[in-house]
Amino acid sequence: MRKILIVGAGQSGLQLALGLQSHGYEVTLMSNRTADEIRTGRVMSTQCMFHTALQHERDLQLNGWEGEAPRIQGVGVSVAGPPDEGTGASTRLIDWVGKLDHYAQSVDQRLKMAGWMEAFAERGGQVVIHGVAVSDLDYLSRAYDLVLVAAGKGELVSMFGRDASRSPYDTPQRALAVAYVHGMGPRPEHPEFDAVRCNLVPGVGELFVMPTLTNSGRADILFWEGIPGGPLDVFQGIKDPNKHLELTLELLARFTPWEYARSTKVELTDACGTLAGRYAPTVRHPVGQLPSGGSVLGVADVVVSNDPITGQGSNSASKCAASYLASIIERGDQPFDAEWMQAAFDRYWETAQYVTKWTNTMLAPPPEHVLNLFGAAGGLQPVADRFANGFNDPADFEHFFYDPDKTSAYLAGLTSAPPRVPAQGHGQPSAPNPAQPPR
Template identity: 35%
Template sequence: MGTIAVIGAGQAGLVLSAALLRAGWRVTLYSDRTADDHLDDRGRPTACLFGDQVEYEADLGLSLWPEASRVRRIHLDLFTDDRSLAFSVDAPLRKPALAVDQRLKFSAGLREVERRGASVVIGTVGVDDLDRLAASHDLVVVTAGHKSLTGLFERDPVRSVHSEPQRSLFMVNIHGYDMAARPEHREGVFSFLPGTLEVFWIPFFDKDVGESRSIVVEATPGGRGDRFGDVTSADEGLEVLKSVVDDLFPHESEFLRPARATSPVTWIKGQIVPVVRKPVAVLPSGRHVLGLGDAVVLNDPLAGQGANNATRMARFFAEELAAHEGPFTAAWLTERFDEWWERGCYTSDFSNGLLAPLNDEQKTVMLAASRREDIGEQLWEGFNDPSSLFPWFFDAAATREFLARRNVGRLDLLRYKLGVGANLLGQKASRLFRRPLGGTATP
């Protein structure tokens, strides 16, 4: 087998290294941080892995936290602009999901691949270093977007849809919440106010406290939920989050009110410009390197695909590299990426599709899923395998065919919609009934 230099000890780098070590390759893994540095790092993205990716990590021997809670169901609440709950979707996942603190994963993973025989080198890698490594290895794979490598991989204008951020992001890990107030939070919970805000409440295994919840906020820039721009600490961000929840998702207020951040560093804010880059970069010497993971495909976190996509990509290329006989030419690597993209494109299409406003057909599917658990299960499978959502969740004719095959007809949909309408009227009447008149609440 060959020799490979892997740049970056994140999700893609560790999975690729473990897979190629198992296949008999000689692996040198370059990390800009030691295992202890990873443990002492700031909070990192939630990075919830779904079904197939959880299983693949376990197959590679990288699932090292059996005590971490698995997510087996997702509960989604869809709200209207006046804070009314339109409907909820509650359905099982076909395979469990798992979210473990990446500080734990990357620290333990770095030690584990070294124990298995990888040479681990700590330090920053620049373009000159890549040239040297490309001359001494059969292949160099860049899996991390280090500042020293900014611009290495050219943006692909055909596969890249966006040129500006589509969401303002905030994440914080919490504990001390009131589970009795919202038992739904024993599993994954999504709160959506279309066009304004999406909040994901993910069961999480935190480095410092263990069982916890990682909350990911995706706010439409300039909208009512976009309030985190001036946040400077975890505690401050959590207070802003509580205010946002009180205003837009008040049914979550009791659950969140007693919560505390798991540590001062377990929070993130910012914006991401989704981008797809060309997979092969040519170095000044004329040698080339391959890009994987976020180095070449960066999606908005809305669809939860970052770590999942990195795992799928690393798995595909580990299998292709191990089976290949001959040099890893730029043309061959590009062909393999194009082959991967035939399926990998669905991940970006899924992520970009969720960034767009929900269309009528998608709302109809979600409404049907609120009444039919089997449809909800099919919908959630998209987080594990985005290709399973196509074309039926993104094409109107395919949506109608999908529902018809499941015996959901026009009369059923009319009945569902009438039920939602009656529910919304009931909520509005309840609020009016409770509203104080002349300073005195009505009985």
């Protein structure tokens, strides 16, 4: 039985720990918080997971909240125009909703990570509640065949050097502000199904609105991404959650009044339902060197950290865990040396590169051909649907999004192409699994 140590109890660390455990590995999980501390703590993310990532959870029977979480069946895009000279209110120049081939879901990570940690322990896994420094890891690593670092913040990240060739930004590109709320009204357009709303305010930033499941039931997430130094960059230093929500709503009224109209009765889900911060999107080298000469492997956002503007964080974490799980199993009883670690990361990067490219593109002002594409989606449903499904498979953007000639050819071909047929089981998982992890 091979012994593996995983430091970090987020989406990727826990999914990988539970996956390895199901294949007979002896896994130790280290976390700086207990399950109860995670469950009652501050919100950690704005997770919205699409079909491929959700399927990785189903494959491991970790989808215990699938029956409770809202089924997100679309992704909507709005582009705000300049404020009206008379009223000062913004209006929408572009507004459409693309339908997903398979539904997406968002489960508050406080709920999911606490449940997964308890499931891991109940299935015989060893959980150590302790913060970990590099010196601790250097000592602990001698007792394990493989050490994986899945804690994306703190001292341990310093072991993984920045890959400048894959990291075009060295400063944060957005100031982030999140509020989990109850009481959001329905969308006036297509109220019959749930959708994520992406509101683009040129020169200012973005507002995302997404349904989620939290500790107190169904909720919605209001998520501002502000260009640093701009009018949305006002949350730093605000500690009062009610003040945070008040400011969130003031900005909705100013920049996205169509979203504010359904937010007039919202209240925070709980006192820990807000989050603010910023970080520079960074790709790091995957193999960290310990002082004694040993090697450790970085996981998910430790080594590929993208801005959440494209909603890929939890999806990438799930895909990384699935990729690493396959690489570990295929290794058999051979050593997990630095060469293998690099190869395991390279395998994950084959898909992660498309996420990084798309995310970094969306952080820049959209070029004319992309604005034309967004405009065309308002009248051509296949365009809206294809963009929406790119959230599940960002590699598809290579074929119609980045290059003006490919965009033009795609749009020109739609008039003569037959209607797009959704995948079998529209809106349904390909292999639903009702299994519930222990709560």
